Amino acid sequence: MTAFKTILVPLDEPSSAPAPLEAAFLLATRFNAHVTALHVRPDPTLMVPLVGEGMSGAMVEEMLGMAERQAGERAGEVRAIYDSVRLGHPLPEATRPPTDAASCGWREMTGREDDIVTRQARLHDLIVMARPIDHDSAAGNSLNTVLLDSGKPILLVPSDKRTDIASHIAIAWNGSTEAARAVAYALPLLAVAAKVTILTAAEKGGEASAGQELADQLAWHGLTANVHTVDAAHHAGPALLDSAHAVGADMLIMGAYTHSRLRQLILGGVTRHVIGHATLPVLLCH
Numbered sequence: 001m002t003a004f005k006t007i008l009v010p011l012d013e014p015s016s017a018p019a020p021l022e023a024a025f026l027l028a029t030r031f032n033a034h035v036t037a038l039h040v041r042p043d044p045t046l047m048v049p050l051v052g053e054g055m056s057g058a059m060v061e062e063m064l065g066m067a068e069r070q071a072g073e074r075a076g077e078v079r080a081i082y083d084s085v086r087l088g089h090p091l092p093e094a095t096r097p098p099t100d101a102a103s104c105g106w107r108e109m110t111g112r113e114d115d116i117v118t119r120q121a122r123l124h125d126l127i128v129m130a131r132p133i134d135h136d137s138a139a140g141n142s143l144n145t146v147l148l149d150s151g152k153p154i155l156l157v158p159s160d161k162r163t164d165i166a167s168h169i170a171i172a173w174n175g176s177t178e179a180a181r182a183v184a185y186a187l188p189l190l191a192v193a194a195k196v197t198i199l200t201a202a203e204k205g206g207e208a209s210a211g212q213e214l215a216d217q218l219a220w221h222g223l224t225a226n227v228h229t230v231d232a233a234h235h236a237g238p239a240l241l242d243s244a245h246a247v248g249a250d251m252l253i254m255g256a257y258t259h260s261r262l263r264q265l266i267l268g269g270v271t272r273h274v275i276g277h278a279t280l281p282v283l284l285c286h
Contacts, residue, residue, distance in 0.1 A: 008124035014077040016130035021085040028102040035104040040113040121150035153185040168195040170249035178255025182285035196225040237273025256284040
């Protein structure tokens with residue numbers, strides 16, 4: 001199994017920057033990986049079609065200048081947080097691949113955040129992002145765009161600072177394609193975890209549970225996993241998070257949007273609940 005070697009951390013607001021950086025640096029140290037901290041400045045000129053009609057050229061120039069100054073101030077604040085977290089670990093900065101050592105680097109780009117982050121995510125092994133406070137906010141929409149369009153796993157982290165990560169991993173297993181992809185991507189993490197627990201719904205009849213089948217397959221990778229049955233007859237999202245906490249997991253692995261995102265937007269769903277309420281890191285894969 002291939003370890004994570006490149007980790008992307010998109011950083012937007014200063015308030016949400018520390019947690020994903022801390023988590024990424026912990027993982028980089030464990031896997032001797034490179035962390036790319038990416039901040040995307042909005043392009044003020046993209047605002048012109050929205051605000052320019054009926055305004056004088058001078059007013060447009062003034063608004064563009066103000067937007068540029070605000071973008072520069074926010075970029076400076078995010079960069080300062082990156083520098084502070086980096087020095088606290090510390091990780092050396094690098095622009096070329098190291099031979100076998102953890103490293104990090106800062107990258108700043110200008111344009112549409114969703115497009116740039118998604119494109120850069122496709123070039124990295126893992127994306128680490130802060131859990132959005134509001135699922136329907138700009139941060140929530142950005143998360144969903146990267147999750148659905150990048151083809152790469154996202155590690156979603158809560159705001160609290162962590163000194164360890166992925167020592168006891170829980171896997172939400174329902175046998176779906178998305179869950180299978182999540183487990184495959186998570187193999188490097190599972191290999192270094194002290195404990196692995198598979199969370200699965202109760203099976204009807206006397207057949208071997210889907211969770212036990214996954215445990216048997218993981219054994220081929222030299223991994224030992226326990227199986228824990230989740231009573232998720234009515235409220236699968238809360239039951240899943242409750243079970244993860246009950247077994248003492250400090251990370252959850254799950255497939256995202258097993259049903260269509262439109263259905264989840266209308267009816268609610270496990271993915272939306274987990275994104276909105278998880279207090280432990282969650283690795284998501286679509």
